Amino acid sequence: MKKGLSIIGFLIACAGFVYSGLNIYGSTSKIAQSSSLKGNIKKLNKEKETKQKQLTEIAKKEEVVKGKYEQMKKEGKIKIVHLTFDDGPSNNTDKILEILKRNNVKATFFVIGHNQDQYKKILDAGHAIGLHSYTHDYKYVYANEHNFFEDLYRLHDAVKAKTGKDIRITRFPGGSSNAIASKALKQQIITRMAREGYIYHDWNCDSTDASGNGVPVPKLIKYGICTNHPEIDVLMHDTNAKGTTVQALQTIIDGYKKAGYSFEVITTSSEKIQHVKQPEIKH
Ligand SMILES: [Zn+2]
Structure with missing residues (x-):
């Protein structure tokens, strides 16, 4: 036991x-x-x-x-040139893109609400898109503040839907100095743009291709090359009717290259070339 x-x-x-x-x-x-x-x-x-x-x-x-x-x-x-093309995309967009590619330079396209399938092609080639106007109908967009922003948002959303980009760079139809909108309306628009983070860019070099269709190439070259300022925004147009702009483009690019300019796209940090000044954006 x-x-x-x-x-x-x-x-x-x-x-x-x-x-x-x-x-x-x-x-x-x-x-x-x-x-x-x-x-x-x-x-x-x-x-x-x-x-x-x-x-x-x-x-x-x-x-x-x-x-x-x-x-x-x-x-x-350092001298910078921003080549800008308004009112596209158009049947001339491919030709413009081809010339830019051949020269290895970048540009900014202030687009409108048509031919939207071409937006992405512009961005994919390394260029910038700016918002111009969906309808580009002066009577409509400058009728009142509501119409202006409805048109702008419509274009903003169309570009976003096609490219995924939230674009804040804009250009007034007719520029910020246009005589269609009243001074008071313009001030309302400018203030609201600043509040909502939209930055508009005008130009300090006008190729004059908006003065009519088929403006002679020598005239476009004469006015499209401005070398009097270290930062230049050149106004040109990308529409079916502006064939001579396409013809003048190579010589215009050569002119800036010869004068020692580098070609840049417009970004939110670019110097603002504005006819009517926008107040600093405060959030
Ligand atoms: Zn325009």
Whole structure:
């Protein structure tokens, strides 16, 4: 009996030993796991810190480069031309895109609400799209503020649906100095645009291709090359009727290249060439 008891006692002791052994093993492996996790977290945190430092350094350098660039622009050492084409897309868009591609230069297309399937092609070629007007119907868009913005939003949404881009660059039909809208209406539109983050761009070089159809090429070249300012926005048109603009384009590009201009698209940070000034945007 006594022997039987001691065997049971022995077995209980063994079981206890195995149990506590397993327990110890379990907790040490947990400790080991957690310490290796802690090590990993530390390592990751360090990597994060290093990356953040590098990012800050890059941002600082970028600021310096940007500052130098702006300074050089101010001093007239960098000259920029924005070629702009209004009222497209049209049957001439492909020809214009081909000439731009051949010259490796980029332009900005202030589109209207037709031939929408061509929007994406313009962007895919590296050019910019600006919002001109959906209807381009002066009587309608300049009847009142409501009509103007209804027309603008309609075009904004059409471009977004076709390209996925939320475009904020615009150009007034007829420019911000047009004589169709009253001064009061224009001020209302300008204020609301500023509030909603739309930036409009006019031009300081008019190729004169809007003065009629088939304006002679020499005239377009004469007026389309303006080298009197370090930042030029050239007004041209992309419509079926403006064939001579296509014919003049190569010489106009050559003129700017010869004068040392670089060709850029209009972005939200481009200098604003505006006939009627827009107040700074405050959000
Ligand atoms: Zn127009």
